[in-house]
Amino acid sequence: MKLLFTHILYKRGIFMNKLALMSAATVALATGMLLADSGQANAAYVTKVNGGLDYAQLVRSDGSVWGYGYDFNGKIGDGGTVNSTALSPMPVSGFANGGTSIDAGYNHTLFLKSDGSVWAAGDNNYGQGGATPSGAITAPLQVAGLSDVVEVAGGEHHSLALTASGDVYGFGGNYNGQLGNGTATNSSTPVKSLISDVKDIAAGARFSLALKTDGTVWAWGNNASYQYGKASNNSTRPSQVPITGVTAIDAGKTHAVAIKADGTVWYWGTDTVGLSTAVTAQAPTQVRGFYLEPFTGATAIAAGHGHTLILKNDATVWSFGNSTYGQLGHSYAMTGLDARPVQDMTGVQSISAGSTTSYALRANGSVWAWGSNAKGQFGNGTTTSSNYPVEIKSLTPALTAEAIPSYMSIQLNYSYDGPVAEYRVYTGANQLLYMGTKTTFEHKGLTNVTAYTYTIYAYDANGNELAKSTLSATTKDGTVNVWHTGSEFTSIQLGYSGRGPVAKFVVTRDNQVLYEGKNTTFIDTGLLPNKPYYYVVSSYDANGVPLGQRAYDFARTKAATGTLQMTSPDAHTMTTTYTGTNFEVGKMVLRRMGELYYEGTGTFTESNLMPHQQVWYDYELYDTNGVLMISTRATGYTQNLAWSPLVLESTSTSVSFETHPTNANAVDYVIKKMGSDQYSGPESAYHEEGLTPGTTYYYSVYAYTSTDHALVNLLGTYTFTVITPAADAPQ
Structure with a gap:
């Protein structure tokens, strides 16, 4: 099927308007081609609105068709009482889905289905409903002999159909040659018009228009008001209108409009009920905008009985012609073919012109109407007319x-x-x-x-x-409660409960699942003593739907206790002993700077230390089953160096003394006087002659663990003062 959405789609009001879209991208939105991830189209919303004589039709995205307004001869197609008034949209019989396009004639309606079939309802006195002439068709009947149709157009007493091959068929009144088949004989069955390569059609009151693929426009039928764009007699065959480069057309009652490829708008014929003086253009005449400048930027047009709407490329709507019923939607004074903007009409994607009513479909899916509402053709449940656009809120997407x-x-x-x-x-x-x-x-x-x-x-x-x-x-109440029921050195027991239809519990620690089942208690084993542990308990129903969850961070294993003793029996040695209070020590591991120092029972002695040396270990205490019970660090100091009492004798010229460490093993000594070395050797006793009477001397005794007098081998220093007696002092 030929895609005509970019400027055709669904036609005309009474003589006859065109509902047109701005672009193919907009069409995709308007026709429900945008799908959600689920593959489902959005909910049904209005994709097309088409105005006729005191009534209107609409198509929703689900393909359903609806009508409202004056139902003369059943033209709404709902199968109800003819000549009644529907103030709100009524579903068209047989069109709960499958509808793709509509076109409202004078008092009959044409419906196009997605399978390319054409259906009609309403007045059929001339066979314009595709059936043997009769007064009314209250529910749509299929028009026989038509298939692969892509567009329909309804005139006063005749109908047109365009096929995907570019052929045009007409049926109904043909007294002015408006079927274009070379005769003036009415036909209730479709007859082929004498034209081909057509891409757009329009039906006026008693004349027809066709736009060919080469951009030329052709007219046939009545030409009393210059509907051909030139002076000539009525023709039963298509006659070329003197205009080229056309991309879109539409027909009013006795006038026609077209858009050229450059976005300009052209008008010909007579607006018989337009201004105070009828506007007649015997040849295509350019429509103007403000300041008498040529109107440009048009993307769609819609011709009503005596007025015309233009959709501009900025999504605004402009209008000119008759404003007796407010159908222009603005308050500008009209002087000929001067288009003016409709008040507050922005964001519009398509337009339609009924006889004395105008319609716009905005990009957000909302429908607006202005002009006459005397027969409820707004569809808003009232008969109140408006000179300015009114939103039909019942049709606005929600x-x-x-x-x-x-x-x-x-x-x-x-x-x-x-x-x-x-x-x-x-x-x-x-x-x-x-x-x-x-x-x-x-x-x-x-x-x-x-x-x-x-x-x-x-x-x-x-x-x-x-x-x-x-x-x-x-959220529902699926509260999970968790409590701590007991701890041992290496285990924790939890209890928990949950509200709602609990089918199972899941217990995790550090994002690791520990338990999954129906039990309401759980014992976690293989833990370390005196350590906190963080749990999360979740509940689920039989379908695996989460019901509740509770984090619990108050659980701690039982603490292992004992007595740690670090003793230094002398300045060289540190002994460490650990006795468990509530467990039996099976093994003690000592490390320093990450290196293993000792592994054995609960006592360790380290020798060859220096006096007052800080000693520290990283302890790991295991029980008799090899379970790590305590991990800690211990620090102690060896004894300070102790010296024996100083034995000192001196005369006026000599001195003798002796002292040595009592809690350390000194191997070598250095004795200094006044900072100068006097002796080096294994003896701690010292005698010196030749001193000066009455003089003060400072001595220092250095004790070493080795004959290597490096600083690391120095045990300590003992310093004292000696004052020799004066020479005449008693000795």
């Missing part, structure tokens, strides 16, 4: 959302029943949880019996906010 709480999670389901490109889910203080096209999100890892608030946004393809919904939910 963002619906629900929150389904579980025990530790909340499932969010949401859907915007309009063209949406992205959803965003926030919680709390604008914390973003999700951004994407999925219509469901599960917020996990929550706390039991806690309220959470969410705000869900829908955005279009340009990042504009379409709608938002705020909702709250409280």
Whole structure:
């Protein structure tokens, strides 16, 4: 099937408007081609609106067709009472799905299905419904003899259909030659028009238009008002309009409009109910914008009974022509072919012009109408007309959302029943949880019996906010309680319980699963004494859905205790003993700077130390089963060096003395007087002659563990003062 969405799609109001889209990208949104990750299209929203004579039709994204307004001769197609008024959209019979396009004629409607078949409802006095002439078709009947149709157009008493091959077929009134088959004979069955290579069609009151693939425009039928763009007699065969380079066309009652490839808009024919003086253009004439400048940037056009709408490339809507019923949507004074912007109509993706009513479909999926609403053709439940656009709120897409709480999670389901490109889910203080096209999100890892608030946004393809919904939910009570029932040196016992339909518990420590089952107690073994341990207990239902979770960090194994003694029997030795108080020491391991010093029973003696030397060890105490019970560090000092009492004798010219360490083994001595060496050797006794009477001398005794008098071998120093007696002093 030929894709005509970029500027065709669904036609005309009474004589006859065109609903057109801005671009193929917009079409993708408007036709539900944007899919969520699940592969499901978004909820049904309006994709097409088409206005006719005092009524309108719409198509939703699910292919359903709806009608509202004045139901003369059953043209709404709902199968109800003819000539009644529907103030709100009514479903068209047989079109719960499958509808792709619609076109409203004078008092009949054409429906196009996705299989290329054409259906009709409403007035059929001339066979314009594709059936034997009769007063009314209240529910759509299929038009026989048509297939592979891509576009339909309804006129006053005739209908047109365009096939994918570029051929045009007509049926209904042909008294002015509007079927284009070379005759003036009415036909209730489709007859082929004498034209080919067509890509767009339009049906006026009693004339027809076709746009060929080469950009030329052709007209046939009535030409009393210069609908051909030139003076000529009515023709039963297509006659070329003097205009080229055209990309889109539409037909009003007795006038026609076209868009050229450069975005300019052209008008010909007569606006018979337009301004105070009818506007007649015998040849295609360029439409102007402000300051009499040529109007440019047009992407779509829609012709009503006596007015015209233009959709511009900035998504604004402009209009000119008759404004008797406010169908122009602005308050500018109209003087001929001067288009002016419709008030506040921005972000528009398609337009449609009914007889005296105008319609716009915005990119966010909202439908707007202005002009006459005397027959309920707004579809908003009233008959109040408006000179300016009114949102038909019952048709505006809404963002619906629900929150389904579980025990530790909340499932969010949401859907915007309009063209949406992205959803965003926030919680709390604008914390973003999700951004994407999925219509469901599960917020996990929550706390039991806690309220959470969410705000869900829908955005279009340009990042504009379409709608938002705020909702709250409280998680269910699946509270898990955990307690410590006892500890040994190497084990901890836990007890726990959970609310809700608990099928199993899972106990973890350091993200490692220790237990999974129905028991409500658990003993963790192989632990170290006097150590804290951190547990998490989770509960699940029979389907594995988390119900609750509790972290527990108050469990500690039983502490091993004992007595540590570090004693220094002399200045060279340190003895360490550990006696267990509540366990029996099986082995003691001592390390210093990571190196193994000792491994054995509970006592260790280290020799060859120096006086007042700091001694430290990293202890590991194991019980008789080899279980590490205590790991700690111990520090001590060896004894300070002790000297024997000084034995001193002196005369006026000599001195004798002796002293030595009593708790260390000195091997060699150095004796200094006044800082100078006097003696070096193994003896600790010393005698010296030749001193000066009445003089003070300072002596130092250095004790070494080796004849190597390096500093590391120095045990200690003993310093004292000697004063020799005066020569005449008693000796």
